[in-house]
Amino acid sequence: MTRVTAAVCRAGGDLFGVEELVIDDPRPDEVLVRFTAAGLCHTDLEVAAGRMPTPFPVVAGHEGAGVVDAVGSAVSGFAPGDRVVASFSFCGTCRNCRNGRPAYCPQHFPLNFGAQRTDGSTGLRDATGEPVHDHFFGQSSFAGYGLCRPSSLVRVSGSALVDHVLAPLGCGVITGAGAVWNLLRVPPGSTVAVFGAGAVGLSAVMAAFERGDGGGGGRCGADHRVRHPARAARSGRPPRPPLTGRLVRWWSIWRRRMTKMPTRWCACGY
Ligand SMILES: [Zn+2]
Ligand SMILES: [Zn+2]
Numbered sequence: 001m002t003r004v005t006a007a008v009c010r011a012g013g014d015l016f017g018v019e020e021l022v023i024d025d026p027r028p029d030e031v032l033v034r035f036t037a038a039g040l041c042h043t044d045l046e047v048a049a050g051r052m053p054t055p056f057p058v059v060a061g062h063e064g065a066g067v068v069d070a071v072g073s074a075v076s077g078f079a080p081g082d083r084v085v086a087s088f089s090f091c092g093t094c095r096n097c098r099n100g101r102p103a104y105c106p107q108h109f110p111l112n113f114g115a116q117r118t119d120g121s122t123g124l125r126d127a128t129g130e131p132v133h134d135h136f137f138g139q140s141s142f143a144g145y146g147l148c149r150p151s152s153l154v155r156v157s158g159s160a161l162v163d164h165v166l167a168p169l170g171c172g173v174i175t176g177a178g179a180v181w182n183l184l185r186v187p188p189g190s191t192v193a194v195f196g197a198g199a200v201g202l203s204a205v206m207a208a209f210e211r212g213d214g215g216g217g218g219r220c221g222a223d224h225r226v227r228h229p230a231r232a233a234r235s236g237r238p239p240r241p242p243l244t245g246r247l248v249r250w251w252s253i254w255r256r257r258m259t260k261m262p263t264r265w266c267a268c269g270y
Contacts (some may be wrong), residue, residue: 012050025095039063064141
């Protein structure tokens with residue numbers, strides 16, 4: 001159990017309030033990460049505004065970078081001291097996950113916007129002992145520490161990039177660069193119009209520039225499939241958090257679309 005300072009959304013429209021919370025020790029399938037940087041994405045603001053199906057109170061944040069503090073007994077591939085970037089969660093067993101498109105996992109909404117463990121519990125409590133939702137996108141990185149799902153973590157080697165540059169790789173960079181490289185497949189010499197110059201838009205510009213000069217260096221990415229072969233090989237229905245409120249309808253629409261996705265469709269963001 002660790003004390004942690006976090007930005008908490010108490011209700012839709014309240015934005016963020018800094019609070020002192022308590023976080024559990026990691027369960028066997030969790031990794032405790034000490035976050036040193038986190039990007040702010042419009043999705044976090046949509047959650048704070050109450051326009052997403054995420055329950056309150058919640059610690060948002062889905063572009064975290066930091067250092068592994070402790071590792072659950074069933075987790076492999078990570079060790080205390082590892083530098084990591086945190087991104088979204090996925091089941092690892094469905095067709096889209098197995099085919100390298102975890103961004104289109106049918107379990108995306110319960111695993112990422114559900115903001116809780118798959119048994120419905122949370123790892124955070126406030127000063128009165130009441131639970132605070134975490135595991136948002138498998139990380140809840142608007143906090144000093146987060147209990148992360150291993151599927152959300154990518155280990156980073158070397159020290160060439162500082163943490164506040166690494167953090168947006170978890171969402172903005174892979175979304176913008178993935179749209180140019182994987183979805184649009186922008187050919188050299190073509191013109192690209194990018195609307196919006198935040199992390200997503202600027203990443204799209206950089207990706208288009210890299211594609212334009214034909215250079216092969218500087219690309220970034222990670223194949224989540226190779227990180228958890230045991231999970232991917234496991235058969236049966238993958239665990240997901242219980243569904244309540246608006247999450248039921250959002251997940252139903254998402255799952256219907258994702259299970260019918262053609263296999264040749266390239267993923268934006270991957
Ligand atoms: Zn985002
Ligand atoms: Zn999946």
